[in-house]
Amino acid sequence: MEKIEYAAMDVSYILDSLNEQQRNAVASPAQSLLVLAGAGSGKTRVLVHRIAWLLQAEHVSPFSVLAVTFTNKAAREMRGRIEELMEQSFGGMWVGTFHGLAHRLLRSHWQEAGLPEDFHILDADDQLRLIKRINRTLQIDEERWPAKQCQWYINSQKDEGLRADNIEHFDDDYTRTMLDIYKAYEEACDRGGMIDFGEILLRAHELWLKNPQILQHYQQRFQYVLVDEFQDTNTIQYAWLRVLAGAGNQLMVVGDDDQSIYGWRGARIENIQQFGSDFPDSDIVRLEQNYRSTSNILNAANKLIAHNQGRLGKNLWTDGAEGELISLYEAFNEQDEARFIVDRLQDWLNGGNRRSDAAILYRSNAQSRELEEALLRVGMPYRIYGGHRFYERLEIKNALSYLRLLVNRHDDTAVERIINVPTRGIGGKTIDTIRQVAREHNCSLWQACVEAVNQTLLSSRASNAVLAFLQLIDEMSKACEPLELHEKAAYIVKHSGLVQHHEKEGGEKARARIENLEELITATSSFDDPGMDEEEIDVSASTFLAAFLDQASLDAGDTQAEESEDAVQLMTLHSAKGLEFQLVFLTGLEEGLFPHKMSMDNLAGLEEERRLCYVGITRAKNKLYMSYAESRRMHGDVNLCRPSRFIKEVPNELVEEVRLKTTINRSHMPSRGGVALGHKSAHGAEVPETQISLGQRVAHGKFGEGVVLNYEGQGSNARVQVNFDAVGSKWLVMSYAKLEVLG
DNA sequence: TTTTAGACCATTTTT
């Protein structure tokens, strides 16, 4: 790291572009500082400028700065923006995620942390597989205690900083079972030198508590600690921060209690309320000026979130334009909703806007399908955020497992994964035997394979297959020895047989998989180890590969091969946090979907849903559409829906209802408590060449009266879906049904 | 051993 002279530098550029509140935060002399940053108030900006201020105005060494975020993307962005602002890079500064930084500590102090030097990281999928295996050996009833639930239990305990030994139990079935599994799981992890995501944080915390001299070293080094998205910290993360900053270090946390949407995975909104009492001399700065949205949108968000209790309170304002009203559309069903959105989108694009400036947001991933189909139908390019991250994909994980075995032959997780992928005749029975051998000899699966072959414990056919596997790995290992990382990856992809394996299954999916494998090679060639200080230069080829594998576990690769085409953005509300768009569609505003039925029976859950809605609304800069459907097909069958309570929590004067063709009054709106379909006249799309339109009440000779929900085709060939009062929904062919149109 | 057919059951997601 080069020495930097700051002599009498002009520092005004750091403050000049900021408003008063932002400036107060950036130049604060306080020992600890809580910045309550409303949506669109320049939160990241404040963090970036704060660091610049420390470095330049207060002559703080970059080595003394630690900045923590939740995602790698946020960390990269922060570092990038600091470098951009200061036109300089700062290698010695630690900017990273909680997990990334904690992992770095564990790599440096593996001995003190009680880990083997070559420990490796278990991702969620690996973890689940391991738990399943454990449950099988413990003979746990999978029906009664699903592995998913056990995984959830273990992770939430770790989020709370609790190990199996620390957990009080009342000897009930549930806790006893969970603790047994937790213990067995911990043992398995220890034996295999594996740590899961929660363990990374837990170990890093314990590392400090158990090794005061190490803690002291970091406390002395990191005099300035900054935290982004503080409302998302869980118990262990906050504890870790308190330990680090406990020695009088300067701590600045930035967050927004109204945007806390990760309670369900351990985030504690209480941390932000607790901060003041944990750091009694702390200052609070509120960033309340919003630079993003029109005042109509902002007011809608403010009014909505005001329904939550126990907020720290903020009053977001803007001096920007009032903007258009929020448009509300009542669709008949999810198809109608999708059609409507696509129509609006096309209008908007005809006005010369860019597709990537528009986003369609939904509560749950299942909703994307209908929207995709509608977009596909008109040929509008779109991109879906979320879904399977690059490094989590099946084919990638398989390829990585081969690479893992090059580094460490005793990586059981990897062996389990690929021992029969591609299929080479090693089936469940053979693998069981091998596991058995491993348990008896207390050795790794790899060794057990060797043993099983040598001792002829297997049928000759199985034995040959296992031997072939062992030789394949050994040969590849030898061949890869002298190669560069990306050459290793290319070699593995080529010689593992994975490509042929996927080619065989054929289809569109298979092609995508093969492309991904090629993409992996690209990813390795552009990899340069970000986690290394210059002190640690002796990076041998194999540790370089190990570093890549770590990075692959820790960074799921949210840059999933960015395509350059301008496309409409589709994502869940959760993944929309932190983003902004000119035009936003907030879809599926129905009771049971949003707020989701799993979260609406308790106040905490409901309030989190409301915050989610708040996040959604505040993504919009210029124009917001909200929509809901009167009926929605979910998991195959049709449900009738009531409009979300969140709709009526937005003041009427900010909303304009969009009606296609017919205007009707809103007597059936939520205030009445959801008189769903019933006494309403026709509205919306007509079934072509018929007297029927969606939403219309009709009578059938046999089934009685009902409401038209949907249609296919046209004229006498058309089929219509009718929800009958007596017998539920049915599809009928127009020419046979003889439907009578009711007024 | 591998493939396939039926059973089951479904928020939200980062690391």
Place this chain on the structure above:
DNA sequence: TGGTCTAAAA
């Protein structure tokens, strides 16, 4: 509806 998982057939 579609993805995952177990149990029976090729």
